Amino acid sequence: MTAGRPPLAGTGGIARNVRPGGMDHDLYPFSAAPGRAPLAWPGGARVALTVLLVVESRVPDPAHAGWRPPGAPGWLDVSAASLADYGSRVGYFRLAELLAGVGARATVPVNDSVVAVARPLVAHARSEGWELVGHGPSADHPVTSASTVAAETALLTGSRDVIRAATGTAPRGWMGPAMSESWRTPAVAAEAGYDFLLDWGNDDQPYRMTAGGREIVSVPVPVDTSDLFVLGPYAQTPWDFGAALRAHLDLLLDEPAASCMTLSLHAHLSGQPYLARHVAEFLRYAAGRDGVWFARASEVVDAYRSATSV
């Protein structure tokens, strides 16, 4: 038998199949929660709570968009495009007021076209010390394995350059448009100078990825704490989402290990009044609990690195 490659059933030979151990990709090793080196946050905090305030743009004409899921409209859709604009016009400012109320600074994944057009929004983020995150041209231009390395690199460096031009600082973080990635994205992102990713919701703590010989930290954003996944289809009620967020935070505070909780709020969705009030309730609840550290994503990354440096 050749090393590392057991024969498949039916090809003659060994009757039992054996899969190789570890992950089915090279980005990070398996890491079981028990037995990890303890993590500590500044000031003895137990949960680093990051609020992502995601501001999108959408493309009305599917002929001008990238990959779309099966069942997406094949006709001009001004509803979705105009609803995304609600985020940058109205929703962002409603959520900004809520966040100011609890003294929390947001992390802002924002599509390129919004950075270009919504100058008051960018000015607000800068003056509040909020952090922008690269997020591609629009939510309708996902990164996929079908693009070339050059095209994908242009997408990531494009967002980096747009944000740097608008704020004077390159973004440290990348979140794929609609959290999309190709199998090369971690390497492309690291090469483009990003030092953290927000696309992988597979943990309650940050962890390191290695890609293209470089390191990039993954700050997990689970489906459960994303308004778009939970509420976008209008399937769950806002008050149930609010209760779920409180239960999520309570559990993490209860467990012995320090952890992070990253809330993904889309300006056009959580910024709607009927939703914003439940988000506000959760934020007030979190602000009232001991051990919660409202942190921007890059603060979490820096604290993670310093707590786990070898």
Next chain:
Amino acid sequence: MADQEAGMDLSSRYDYSAIVDRPPMVLPGGARVALWLIFNVEHYEYLPPPHPLRDPWPSRPHPDVVNYARRDYGNRIGVWRMLDLLDRYALRATISVNSAVLDHFPAIAEELARRDVDFMGHGVYNTRYAAGLDPDAERAMIADVVDTVARRTGRPVSGWLGPALTTTPVTPDLVAEAGIRYLADYLHDDEPCPIRVRAGELMSVPYSLALNDSPMIGRMQHSADTFARLVTDQFEVYHEEGRVRPKVLALCLHPYAVNAPSRQRMLQRLLEHLAGHPDVWVATGSEIAEVGRVAWAGAAQSGGRR
């Protein structure tokens, strides 16, 4: 070029404007919330003509009797419960109408014409889409709706909402050309805003897909209580914000859904609460568009940013 622009984004139709940078709207009587009640009076065809882009009845082979009947309930029963509520609480509302209803069911046309409502054209049938129409065909469709409403009710068409929310790149231009004053297709704001058109004027009045019984109840099967709570949550936020900046609460309803037996009392209580509230201005889309138009014109004149 216009097509290209319309394809990539909507910047050809409206400029970016941060709501916090505008002077607030002023509502009659110092009201804090403009309540826009929209009732969609629709006709979905039993055997609609096929469409190249979209199947009008995607769940089953045609005829989709279950869903056809569900919608038909609205015209047989639901709309009469709707009229009772309009009368009971003396409500001014917008009727978003598929004009075919008025020809198929003249009794409905007569009853609507007798109420203090404005008419928002919503295409001819909800199974016939604007998507894919060339400008001449769309112009003819809009004219058909305007003519039918005039003929059956004696009233003008003041607003427009795309049939099944479908539009073309030139819909705003054709709507303005037909003398229609407001468009509900854009969901981009809490306030009425101007739309750029080739000729004439057009205001956007914000519609809602969330405070809307068709996705929430019709598709997602949320309960009446859930729907009521969504609306009251929205209202409480607008009411609080309305101390400083009044906004529009659009309640987007369909008689086949919200006027069903298990939901009628919920709607009655909701309307009693909202429409009876001292800080609420119950208004038609035309009235809201006009207040918005004045606010934007005033800001432009005084040099205020909008």
